[in-house]
Amino acid sequence: MKESISLVKHQQISKKFKIDYNNIRELFYEKVKDRADEIFLISPGENTAEFTYTELKSLIKNTYSIFRRLELKNKDRINLIFHNSPEFLILYFSALCFGLTVVPINPDIAPEEMRYIISDSKSKVIFYSNTLEFKIKNIKNLDSVKLEKITSINDQEFSLKNEDNFEENEISINDTAVIIYTSGTTGNPKGVILSHLNLLSDSKSISEWFHFNTKTRTLCILPLYHNNGQITTLLAPLYQGGSTVIVQGKVSLLSFWDLVNRYDVTWTSVMASILSILLSISKERKDQTLKAILCGGQILTRTIQKQFEDRFEVPIFEGYGLTETTSFSCINCFPAGKRRIGSIGKALPINEMSILDKNSKNVDENNIGEICIRGYNVTVGYLGLKEKNENSFRNGWFHSGDFGRKDSDGFFYFQGREDFLIIKGGENIYPAELENVLYQHPDIIECAVIGIPHKLLGEDICAFVKCKEESQISETELKEFCKNNIGNFKLPQKIIIINSLNDLDDIPKGPTKKILYRELKKYYLENYQK
């Protein structure tokens, strides 16, 4: 570590943690030296693509000329709108090595939602997959942004002459590497600023926790536009000179065990809903390579864990983290015999975790309080949200809004959330996101959105709406209306029009007219859940 690290208060911890590189470029170039002709990336498909470390470096250098043609400069921001693909990865690494900030966008959100992120992040160029052109065309007011459609890395421009003589931009360890948008309580997503320090510390920590080495090969099935995919299955194996197999999660679950077997995968990271889906399919494990599965982002029930481990004979390590902590901040202990089942594990060495009460005082062991985190992997804050930053980052801690407890051996246990965040198949959705869309319908007077239990996804979405008396609108018509205004995965499974109910006249509210979401959930469970 050559450069001194500047840490804000909620990144400071009592123990020092050594970071070996100043930025992702240094990490990558160092690995190119050690692992030159070894495979780093595999992208299975009709024409399976494989890249060695050296080949990827060459592609990165070639991509610099695309950035220069587009007049991008050090620290400029770019949007990447792709599903998991070699194109995303080449642009991602090229941008980080060039000194740009990557702002990935989930391709499944609606054009209007994309527009908000593009505008809020003040990106200079939007790189997008040609398969998403129909969606990009529908994003309004993009006059100040350049659009760059990418068909394939086999395009001529990616294979232009190597730009080895180009002087590299200076990148500080505290420079912003990525900004990842995560659901916001008010409906608009918030941009979480993650620096090279955040990415390096979290990926190093995870790779060491699980003893990753050059033989480690991960299966990256989670979307790379989120932090979990980027850190645990891409940067963590890179840190130890390993390799990764990237696939588009949407179409890969049926092929999960075949992919693990064909490519000798040793590790992967999933959401609990993926484990449930794999349990529901009649496909059995064939490989002898998979050592373990890391699982986070959703509550993992003991039943699912036991069924999965009994049937597939592979240990699951549950962990906990948020976009604000880059990825994981605690993970169950490795190897499997040291796990405490039901726990989200112990704090990683790059961060400290504490359970605090409302006055930011430590609560006693096994008592419930808010999970608070500080350390090298904690974001400096949200992009342009002063009030939210003051509220979430105070007294030297990041306040997660999640509740939990810690036992006498330092194992943490997740208990729930203070707000009404819905986690559907690992995607975070705040009720306000869908409520804001529903309120745009002229027939709707009032609405409230809740999470409802779903066997495989963990949760699905149900909306209660109160319509104008004269309204004749149907559930199908309302669903159709939502379809055009919000990402597919945020669409409600059920819309209950309360005008047609005999036992519910109004959306239940408390004395301050605050919607009683818990009451609605209780009503749903009593009347609709079999």
Next chain:
Amino acid sequence: MPIDTKELDMKLEEILKKIFKNEKIDLEGTIEDIPEWDSFTHIQLIDAIEEKFKIEIEFNDAITMTSIPTIKKKIMNYL
């Protein structure tokens, strides 16, 4: 057993309507523009295709069947 494209279209459309619970299926559609096509319905779709056409789809094909025209092409290769 050989199959003509008309019969293939008909059988496939029937499967797609059932899986996506939608009567209006664009036979040029892709995983990007059909809202109901997600990780779960993809599994159901491949399962239903295997059963209907009595074929076993290789995993490398299953992960590239991301548009209806590609699905049709792949099925033809198996028949």
